[in-house]
Amino acid sequence: xxxxxxxxxxxxxxxxxxxxxxxxxxxxxxxxxxxxxxxxxxxxxxxxxxxxxxxxxxxxxxxxxxxxxxxxxxxxxxxxxxxxxxxxxxxxxxxxxxxxxxxxxxxxxx
Numbered sequence: 001x002x003x004x005x006x007x008x009x010x011x012x013x014x015x016x017x018x019x020x021x022x023x024x025x026x027x028x029x030x031x032x033x034x035x036x037x038x039x040x041x042x043x044x045x046x047x048x049x050x051x052x053x054x055x056x057x058x059x060x061x062x063x064x065x066x067x068x069x070x071x072x073x074x075x076x077x078x079x080x081x082x083x084x085x086x087x088x089x090x091x092x093x094x095x096x097x098x099x100x101x102x103x104x105x106x107x108x109x110x
Contacts, residue, residue, distance in 0.1 A: 019067055021074035030078070032058065032071040040071050042093070050085040050108045051075075053093040072096045076103050085109075 017035040024031050032040035040058035044051050053075070058068045072093055079086045087108040088094035097107050 016062070016065070019070050021071055023075075023078055030071060030075045032067060034062070034067070040067055042071055042075050042090070044075070046084065050087045051079050051082075052087040053090045056090050056092040068092060069096065073100075076106055079106055 019039075020033045022031050022033070028043060028045055030042040030044070031038055039062055041056070042053055043055040044053050046052070056068065056072065058071065073096075075093075076086060076096075084106075085108040086093070086097065086103070086106045088097055097103055
């Protein structure tokens with residue numbers, strides 16, 4: 001089994017512990033944990049030099065804290081690290097890329 005790798009972290013939000021994002025390639029997803037609890041994920045598949053994001057979710061009880069952005073920001077850092085492009089089939093990832101021009105170069109061009 002491949003050990004999940006840390007893709008990035010951000011500062012704490014409110015009373016929550018520091019969010020931790022890991023890449024779990026065995027499950028083909030990035031996982032977001034807060035205080036050791038799985039609170040979000042971004043499913044993907046790697047195909048033809050691109051990471052295709054198919055689904056993203058964050059615990060609705062933690063909405064409005066920027067955790068989805070932490071998750072996708074870390075996932076895109078890993079896309080860059082691996083020399084891939086990002087293919088956002090998930091609307092959340094697509095919206096994130098539209099709002100963050102610093103990641104525009106990662107968007108897969110069709």
